[in-house]
Amino acid sequence: MTEDSLYDAMRKGSYDAxxxxxxxxxxxxxxxxxxxxxxxxxxxxxxxxxxxKQCTASLSDSFAAPRRxxxxxxxxxxx
Amino acid sequence: MNVRTSWVxxxxxxxxxxxxxxxxxxxxxxxxxxPGITNVTDRARYYSIYPWFIWAFDxxxxxxxxxxxxxxxxxxxxxxxxxxxxxxQCTDQDTIKxxxxxxxxxxxxxxxxxxxxxxxxxxxxxxxxEDSANRYFKNKLGGLxxxxxxxxxxxxxxxxxxxxxxxxxxxxxxxxxxxxxxYVDGDSFFAALEKDRVSGAVLDQLEKFCFCHLSHSHDExxxxxxxxxxxxxxxxxxxxxxxxxxxxxxxxxxxADSQSNPITLDDFEGAVYGRSFGAGRxxxxxxxxxxxxxxxxxxxxxDLLSIAVQAVFAVGLKKLDExxxxxxxxxxxxxxxxxxxxxxxxxxxxxxxxxxxxxxxxRETLAPIDHWDQPTHEWTFSRxxxxxxxxxxxxxxxxxxxxxSLRLLMALAARTTSDDAYSASPFAPGFLxxxxxxxxxxxxxxxxxxxxxxxxxxxxxxxxxWGIETHLSVALRxxxxxxxxAFRVRPTExxxxxVPDIPPxxxxxxxxxxxxxxxxxxxxxxxxxxxxxxxxxxxxxxxxVILD
Numbered sequence: 338m339t340e341d342s343l344y345d346a347m348r349k350g351s352y353d354a355x356x357x358x359x360x361x362x363x364x365x366x367x368x369x370x371x372x373x374x375x376x377x378x379x380x381x382x383x384x385x386x387x388x389x390k391q392c393t394a395s396l397s398d399s400f401a402a403p404r405r406x407x408x409x410x411x412x413x414x415x416x
Numbered sequence: 417m418n419v420r421t422s423w424v425x426x427x428x429x430x431x432x433x434x435x436x437x438x439x440x441x442x443x444x445x446x447x448x449x450x451p452g453i454t455n456v457t458d459r460a461r462y463y464s465i466y467p468w469f470i471w472a473f474d475x476x477x478x479x480x481x482x483x484x485x486x487x488x489x490x491x492x493x494x495x496x497x498x499x500x501x502x503x504x505q506c507t508d509q510d511t512i513k514x515x516x517x518x519x520x521x522x523x524x525x526x527x528x529x530x531x532x533x534x535x536x537x538x539x540x541x542x543x544x545x546e547d548s549a550n551r552y553f554k555n556k557l558g559g560l561x562x563x564x565x566x567x568x569x570x571x572x573x574x575x576x577x578x579x580x581x582x583x584x585x586x587x588x589x590x591x592x593x594x595x596x597x598x599y600v601d602g603d604s605f606f607a608a609l610e611k612d613r614v615s616g617a618v619l620d621q622l623e624k625f626c627f628c629h630l631s632h633s634h635d636e637x638x639x640x641x642x643x644x645x646x647x648x649x650x651x652x653x654x655x656x657x658x659x660x661x662x663x664x665x666x667x668x669x670x671x672a673d674s675q676s677n678p679i680t681l682d683d684f685e686g687a688v689y690g691r692s693f694g695a696g697r698x699x700x701x702x703x704x705x706x707x708x709x710x711x712x713x714x715x716x717x718x719d720l721l722s723i724a725v726q727a728v729f730a731v732g733l734k735k736l737d738e739x740x741x742x743x744x745x746x747x748x749x750x751x752x753x754x755x756x757x758x759x760x761x762x763x764x765x766x767x768x769x770x771x772x773x774x775x776x777x778x779r780e781t782l783a784p785i786d787h788w789d790q791p792t793h794e795w796t797f798s799r800x801x802x803x804x805x806x807x808x809x810x811x812x813x814x815x816x817x818x819x820x821s822l823r824l825l826m827a828l829a830a831r832t833t834s835d836d837a838y839s840a841s842p843f844a845p846g847f848l849x850x851x852x853x854x855x856x857x858x859x860x861x862x863x864x865x866x867x868x869x870x871x872x873x874x875x876x877x878x879x880x881x882w883g884i885e886t887h888l889s890v891a892l893r894x895x896x897x898x899x900x901x902a903f904r905v906r907p908t909e910x911x912x913x914x915v916p917d918i919p920p921x922x923x924x925x926x927x928x929x930x931x932x933x934x935x936x937x938x939x940x941x942x943x944x945x946x947x948x949x950x951x952x953x954x955x956x957x958x959x960x961v962i963l964d
Contacts, residue, residue, distance in 0.1 A: 338421065339423070340423045340424065340425035340426075341423070341424060341425060342424075342425045343425070344427075361909045363907050365888065366892060369893065370895050373896055374896070391909065394744060394745075397745075398744070398745040398746075400745065400747070400885045
């Protein structure tokens with residue numbers, strides 16, 4: 338399968354919304370890198386659907402817990 | 417809607433620098449203290465010879481294209497290094513005076529051995545841009561393009577011309593070029609470049625291009641001295657370069673009776689930090705240079721903090737890598753460290769006391785700040801840490817590194833005298849925000865968080881919060897600006913994963929090695945068998961600055 342650069346995709350811009358589904362959830366990466374780039378390119382409606390177990394683990398880690406969820410993007414657990 | 421399925425391409429992994437963001441405050445401090453000289457601008461005469469070459473080329477090749485310029489420039493870069501090295505080998509063999517830090521030395525110096533009798537060397541064999549074993553430099557404009565161009569533009573010596581070429585400025589670059597031209601034989605130099613072959617005799621004939629001749633080229637020397645000492649309306653950064661170079665001169669002057677070896681970067685750093693030349697030999701710093709000396713001491717203090725924290729991080733990564741346990745989070749690792757063998761062995765060296773208790777007792781044995789060459793001084797602890805990473809590491813050395821790092825931190829805490837850690841040289845507002853490990857934060861955690869922690873708890877805290885967590889924040893911030901991953905540890909669904917090649921602690925290079933070399937180039941200081949001394953010119957310029 339081919340590989341696509343997330344950076345190239347975000348650089349192209351012109352997105353109104355993003356929907357990210359993921360098993361492994363490391364929120365500092367999403368919030369500090371991906372979300373910042375998305376918002377900077379004008380993408381205002383951003384949603385993350387992540388695996389419930391992985392999310393629960395993140396919430397218990399004071400460093401890796403989501404800090405901007407519910408404020409700058411929507412976030413939900415999936416089972 | 418067009419749907420395509422693919423993997424997300426991972427960012428390219430790089431080794432990276434400054435993994436904890438501890439170098440950045442140091443770099444900002446020394447950049448402000450010594451502007452106009454960088455870690456790669458090793459020799460003062462390039463500041464005049466490069467504009468001279470561009471000016472002299474313009475005089476001789478009015479309608480030449482950029483290809484011709486690059487061809488002759490690269491040959492000139494090689495020729496200058498050969499002239500200086502040949503002059504060194506044929507006279508006093510003192511490379512510091514002649515050819516140290518000259519461009520392409522690694523490739524060019526061995527070639528000189530072939531230059532015996534009537535044999536010649538072909539410049540273009542080394543100046544070639546083709547990938548060959550002889551090529552002296554990859555950058556198309558050699559040392560100028562790689563090292564000097566930005567600095568010479570900042571100093572308004574060079575500029576970008578109308579055709580997009582590098583050119584000289586009229587007020588500074590041309591004035592320097594004409595001063596050089598009054599001393600050297602430009603026609604012979606360009607004849608050698610065109611002929612493309614040089615013999616020993618040709619190199620000897622061009623001796624005046626050797627960098628040791630700067631002090632004999634009086635007009636050129638005067639203009640470079642004006643520039644570097646910010647005299648005669650050449651002030652760029654509020655005169656700070658002038659004050660720092662004068663501080664170095666004052667250090668040489670003050671240590672003349674007690675110093676038996678040529679002054680080094682370490683001598684300068686130790687002297688400004690301890691305000692002494694070691695063993696309590698006090699340095700009476702001229703009042704005009706007082707503020708500059710305080711700012712340099714602040715830089716050294718920040719660098720010492722940086723070394724200690726990096727050392728703990730390096731050992732932490734090693735322990736994480738060696739462990740069979742999978743740590744889901746940094747906090748899990750922190751708890752594990754606090755109960756680990758290395759933490760217990762380190763704690764035993766402090767008799768099981770808390771950080772607060774050990775710190776109080778430690779003050780009684782800590783060497784006075786002016787005895788920076790003593791074994792119980794933070795300067796010595798920092799050198800031991802750096803050396804331990806160059807020696808063969810073993811379990812014993814890890815504990816030694818932890819003990820020395822903690823002692824270094826305790827010493828820095830014991831010397832704290834001001835509520836505002838950076839009052840000697842404040843940063844721009846917000847500068848420290850992305851760099852959470854700094855002297856201000858250090859003062860806060862020492863008084864608020866660390867005093868009640870046991871040594872094992874503190875090691876866990878340092879390895880995680882000022883280690884893994886800070887590193888991840890720094891690496892993520894870098895990733896945001898550049899699609900290259902500098903992670904030394906990665907959070908994965910299987911836990912924290914150490915990336916190979918654990919970075920050892922490194923000190924920053926505050927440009928003063930280059931600053932001292934420039935003072936030698938200007939013949940302001942000279943090295944003798946019994947140490948460095950001010951020359952008559954150095955004495956005069958020091959007096960001029962401190963009586964300003």
